[in-house]
Amino acid sequence: MSIVQHLSALQVVVPLLSAPLIVLLRPPGLAWAAATATSLMAFAIAIALALGVGNGNNFLYEMGSWPAPYGITLSVDSFSAILLLISTGASSLALLGGKRSIDTQVEASRQPLFYSAWLLLLAGLVGIVVAADAFNIFVFMEISSLASYVLIAGGPDRRALPAVFKYLIMGTIGATFYLIGIGLIYMMTGTLNMADMALRIQDVSDQSPILVAAGFITIGLALKAAVFPLHLWLPNAYTHAPHMVTVFLAACATKVALYVLIRFDFFVFQPNLVGHALQFAYFLMPLAILAILVASARAMFEPNLKRLLAYSSVAQIGYITLGASLVSKAGLTASALHIFNHSLAKGALFLSLACLAMRLPSLRLEALAGAGRAMPWTMAAFTLAGLSLIGVPGTAGFISKWHLITAVLSEGALGVGLAMVIVISSLMAAVYIWRVIEVAYFQLPLNGSTSVKEAPIELLLVTGLVALANIYFGLSSDFPLSLSTDAAELLIGSAQ
Amino acid sequence: MMAENAIIAALLVPLLGALGIALAGRVSANLRETITMLTAFSLVAIVWSILPAIFAGERPGIRILEVVPGIDIAFQIEPLGMMFAALASALWVVNSIYSIGYMRGNKESNQTRFYVFFAIALSAAIGIAFAANLFTLFLFYELLTLSTYPLVAHKGDEKSVRSARVYLGVLLTTSICLLLPAIIWTYMIAGTGDFTVGGILDGKLAGPAVGLLLGLFVFGIGKAAMMPVHRWLPAAMVAPTPVSALLHAVAVVKAGVFSITKIIIYIFGVDFLFAEPSSGWLLYAAAFTVIMASVVALRQQNLKRLLAYSTIAQLSYVIMASAILKPLAEIGAAIHIVAHGFGKITLFFAAGAIYTASKKTEIWQLRGIGRRMPWTMGAFTIGALSMIGVPPTGGFVSKWYILAGAFEADNYVAITTIIVSTVLNAAYFLPIIYMAWFAPEDQSSSSKPHGEAPFMAVLALTITAALTLGFFFFNGPVLELEQQIMQGVSP
Numbered sequence: 001m002s003i004v005q006h007l008s009a010l011q012v013v014v015p016l017l018s019a020p021l022i023v024l025l026r027p028p029g030l031a032w033a034a035a036t037a038t039s040l041m042a043f044a045i046a047i048a049l050a051l052g053v054g055n056g057n058n059f060l061y062e063m064g065s066w067p068a069p070y071g072i073t074l075s076v077d078s079f080s081a082i083l084l085l086i087s088t089g090a091s092s093l094a095l096l097g098g099k100r101s102i103d104t105q106v107e108a109s110r111q112p113l114f115y116s117a118w119l120l121l122l123a124g125l126v127g128i129v130v131a132a133d134a135f136n137i138f139v140f141m142e143i144s145s146l147a148s149y150v151l152i153a154g155g156p157d158r159r160a161l162p163a164v165f166k167y168l169i170m171g172t173i174g175a176t177f178y179l180i181g182i183g184l185i186y187m188m189t190g191t192l193n194m195a196d197m198a199l200r201i202q203d204v205s206d207q208s209p210i211l212v213a214a215g216f217i218t219i220g221l222a223l224k225a226a227v228f229p230l231h232l233w234l235p236n237a238y239t240h241a242p243h244m245v246t247v248f249l250a251a252c253a254t255k256v257a258l259y260v261l262i263r264f265d266f267f268v269f270q271p272n273l274v275g276h277a278l279q280f281a282y283f284l285m286p287l288a289i290l291a292i293l294v295a296s297a298r299a300m301f302e303p304n305l306k307r308l309l310a311y312s313s314v315a316q317i318g319y320i321t322l323g324a325s326l327v328s329k330a331g332l333t334a335s336a337l338h339i340f341n342h343s344l345a346k347g348a349l350f351l352s353l354a355c356l357a358m359r360l361p362s363l364r365l366e367a368l369a370g371a372g373r374a375m376p377w378t379m380a381a382f383t384l385a386g387l388s389l390i391g392v393p394g395t396a397g398f399i400s401k402w403h404l405i406t407a408v409l410s411e412g413a414l415g416v417g418l419a420m421v422i423v424i425s426s427l428m429a430a431v432y433i434w435r436v437i438e439v440a441y442f443q444l445p446l447n448g449s450t451s452v453k454e455a456p457i458e459l460l461l462v463t464g465l466v467a468l469a470n471i472y473f474g475l476s477s478d479f480p481l482s483l484s485t486d487a488a489e490l491l492i493g494s495a496q
Numbered sequence: 497m498m499a500e501n502a503i504i505a506a507l508l509v510p511l512l513g514a515l516g517i518a519l520a521g522r523v524s525a526n527l528r529e530t531i532t533m534l535t536a537f538s539l540v541a542i543v544w545s546i547l548p549a550i551f552a553g554e555r556p557g558i559r560i561l562e563v564v565p566g567i568d569i570a571f572q573i574e575p576l577g578m579m580f581a582a583l584a585s586a587l588w589v590v591n592s593i594y595s596i597g598y599m600r601g602n603k604e605s606n607q608t609r610f611y612v613f614f615a616i617a618l619s620a621a622i623g624i625a626f627a628a629n630l631f632t633l634f635l636f637y638e639l640l641t642l643s644t645y646p647l648v649a650h651k652g653d654e655k656s657v658r659s660a661r662v663y664l665g666v667l668l669t670t671s672i673c674l675l676l677p678a679i680i681w682t683y684m685i686a687g688t689g690d691f692t693v694g695g696i697l698d699g700k701l702a703g704p705a706v707g708l709l710l711g712l713f714v715f716g717i718g719k720a721a722m723m724p725v726h727r728w729l730p731a732a733m734v735a736p737t738p739v740s741a742l743l744h745a746v747a748v749v750k751a752g753v754f755s756i757t758k759i760i761i762y763i764f765g766v767d768f769l770f771a772e773p774s775s776g777w778l779l780y781a782a783a784f785t786v787i788m789a790s791v792v793a794l795r796q797q798n799l800k801r802l803l804a805y806s807t808i809a810q811l812s813y814v815i816m817a818s819a820i821l822k823p824l825a826e827i828g829a830a831i832h833i834v835a836h837g838f839g840k841i842t843l844f845f846a847a848g849a850i851y852t853a854s855k856k857t858e859i860w861q862l863r864g865i866g867r868r869m870p871w872t873m874g875a876f877t878i879g880a881l882s883m884i885g886v887p888p889t890g891g892f893v894s895k896w897y898i899l900a901g902a903f904e905a906d907n908y909v910a911i912t913t914i915i916v917s918t919v920l921n922a923a924y925f926l927p928i929i930y931m932a933w934f935a936p937e938d939q940s941s942s943s944k945p946h947g948e949a950p951f952m953a954v955l956a957l958t959i960t961a962a963l964t965l966g967f968f969f970f971n972g973p974v975l976e977l978e979q980q981i982m983q984g985v986s987p
Binding site: 387391392393394399402403405406409410419420423424426427430434438441442474475476477478481 | 561562563564565567569631634635638639642646649652657661664668669672673676677680681683684
């Protein structure tokens with residue numbers, strides 16, 4: 001076997017093995033360097049996997065060469081490749097640019113532990129994505145959740161503690177629900193491998209436990225994915241976490257849970273349960289619409305910038321679930337594409353907030369007065385990413401919005417209403433982004449201080465790079481689009 | 497191949513200019529203004545160099561890249577877009593001369609930002625003019641909105657930021673809520689959004705849906721300022737006058753009516769719309785806007801707001817003319833874009849010159865100002881006469897063609913609207929002219945004696961006034977260009 005075939009295993013193994021070793025690296029600079037190198041290696045593996053998947057390779061890996069229903073299998077397809085790219089990419093870029101930001105927020109003695117938890121979170125997230133059986137998904141979910149509790153509470157902000165406690169309670173309920181669900185399925189089918197599950201459920205005579213399992217799994221994962229109205233843990237957790245942790249989590253954490261939700265439903269439940277596609281649609285679509293409208297409205301009146309963007313994330317998760325709830329190829333393509341494009345936009349936005357936080361006393365709206373002049377590059381990146389979030393043509397956000405509107409419009413009369421929801425929420429996004437831009441560019445600083453300088457160069461470079469990626473993928477969307485189309489075909493193909 | 501390179505150059509030169517201006521702004525104001533003028537002159541040279549090819553019947557085009565399969569960024573020049581680009585680029589030169597006089601005369605702050613975004617806006621306008629499909633048009637349409645926002649909010653005080661919010665709010669809302677769905681709908685039913693002679697929707701759409709799609713386009717293109725989406729234009733008047741002059745009398749608003757005309761001709765197709773009764777409402781809606789905006793203009797006390805409402809009325813003239821759906825009227829619509837451009841930019845230049853020289857903004861302050869500022873008020877008079885449509889001004893020519901088209905279609909709604917609005921135009925412009933030249937100066941209010949505006953400003957408004965007069969006599973090339981549009985449309 002060549003190294004290429006081991007990639008899907010290495011994707012998890014590399015960060016998982018480096019994490020405990022980093023605890024031993026006491027000099028904080030060294031811990032950072034090791035974590036960054038590991039994360040970059042994981043990113044490189046993800047790119048290799050994505051390219052391989054793009055060339056039609058299917059990565060199915062049997063741990064220890066034990067065949068499928070008995071051994072543990074890992075699999076990487078187009079849908080997984082998107083998630084792997086954004087998780088490892090967000091982690092690498094946040095680490096590359098964020099050293100000084102982390103230095104100011106995490107004391108040196110705890111940094112090795114912090115970086116170790118960071119890699120465990122990364123390992124957990126990619127583990128969820130590559131695992132092909134339901135129980136390993138649970139295990140990796142627990143690893144990533146525990147690591148993320150540690151990371152969120154790792155900053156100097158004491159308010160992170162109640163926020164993380166809330167997250168912990170709700171996250172644990174979510175994980176428990178998920179576990180109950182797979183327990184029920186295991187009881188009825190005797191298997192944990194998802195592909196095997198999909199085959200064996202057909203032979204189950206009484207389908208009601210499976211239906212109950214579907215309910216538990218959907219709710220549990222929706223909690224993890226912050227699907228409205230189960231999003232209550234998210235805004236405070238994002239707001240009070242260290243800035244770089246927010247960048248990492250916002251770009252990928254909820255999307256990974258959403259990935260499992262979509263995957264489970266389309267691969268396991270929809271082919272087997274009669275009428276389940278409709279149940280799925282009726283359950284998620286109203287929630288998606290509410291998420292889009294309510295969370296966007298909430299963001300419009302939020303003075304704290306991190307919480308503003310956190311609410312915006314809840315709304316954007318609504319877009320992704322809306323696309324999936326159409327249960328059509330076009331809808332799923334739009335969802336997968338938006339997973340990719342939104343992580344670019346939100347990643348760049350939270351990175352520029354991290355830049356601002358390095359120089360400004362607070363991240364409340366009024367503290368930004370005059371930032372357009374004092375930190376022109378940071379605010380330029382913020383503006384670009386904001387335009388992408390709004391969905392202005394020429395940016396990545398527009399591409400996914402275009403696909404989403406095309407997808408809903410092919411649903412007939414209902415689609416027109418949904419299209420209205422999408423365009424109205426784009427306007428709401430314009431309002432909450434523009435509030436920031438107005439203050440930053442057209443208000444003079446209150447105390448007239450001119451001491452504010454630009455953010456550290458490495459952070460600024462990374463921020464600018466991600467902001468420009470929004471433009472690049474807005475003009476040339478071939479790569480994410482082909483992955484998304486493949487993913488949608490795969491999902492919809494197995495559902496029928 | 498030359499024309500293809502020229503398209504790219506016309507888009508890039510203003511952007512490079514913007515970069516140069518931004519860098520030069522840190523060195524010296526003179527260098528910055530020199531670069532602005534150089535950029536403006538290069539742009540006009542590039543754009544006008546394409547003209548002979550268009551006259552010869554060529555339609556040069558270029559595809560840049562495919563964004564999504566079937567949707568690409570592409571440019572193609574046809575007569576209508578050529579005319580718009582030629583107009584905007586030529587007036588940018590005059591306007592830059594004027595800007596220098598105005599911005600220095602009023603000691604405005606943030607002048608570098610002003611020139612930078614002005615250049616970006618011009619690039620966006622050229623992009624709209626040369627767009628080969630709806631997607632490209634939409635891309636540059638939004639770029640134009642965003643790049644003009646800092647110009648409207650230029651002063652940065654509470655009032656201008658609030659007005660800029662209205663500006664951005666209306667233009668973004670209409671474009672995202674109406675125009676974008678209309679474009680996606682078009683791509684879905686026609687499979688393409690390319691501007692094609694004869695339209696692309698024939699046989700793909702029928703019945704009330706045609707009227708609905710037309711409505712989404714017309715109101716989605718908020719830049720055309722058709723009522724009730726006109727509110728942004730009076731709000732935009734807080735901007736420095738050069739912005740109002742070039743952008744809100746020519747580039748931005750004409751981009752709106754230009755887009756509507758282009759969509760009517762190349763997406764729907766004139767014949768297709770003429771055969772479809774559900775599209776008839778457009779004429780009435782435009783006629784309503786013409787009359788209402790003129791009535792509102794009658795009641796304005798502030799000179800720039802009056803000009804803004806006059807612009808709203810004149811824009812709907814163009815829409816109404818295209819909605820008559822007769823070749824003569826379509827030509828009239830195209831000519832009116834040019835004629836109104838010359839006249840209205842002159843009026844705004846005059847308003848700005850008055851403000852620079854005397855800080856007067858209200859109409860009642862203008863008593864007897866003609867004796868102090870004879871050049872300015874002379875130009876103002878010519879511009880106003882062109883708005884009314886009195887020969888020998890450019891406004892007469894376009895009105896002639898629109899009326900001829902209306903008679904050809906036996907469209908009495910359009911004919912009545914033109915007559916009534918001419919009366920209304922006269923009713924709000926003639927008193928100003930009378931007051932400026934013949935009324936005695938109000939001694940108490942004019943505490944500060946003043947003369948003419950800075951030389952650069954006067955030079956610019958004299959040029960545009962001369963163009964307004966000249967267009968009456970030398971409109972042959974524009975006519976010839978526009979007659980090409982009608983090839984392939986049955987008379």
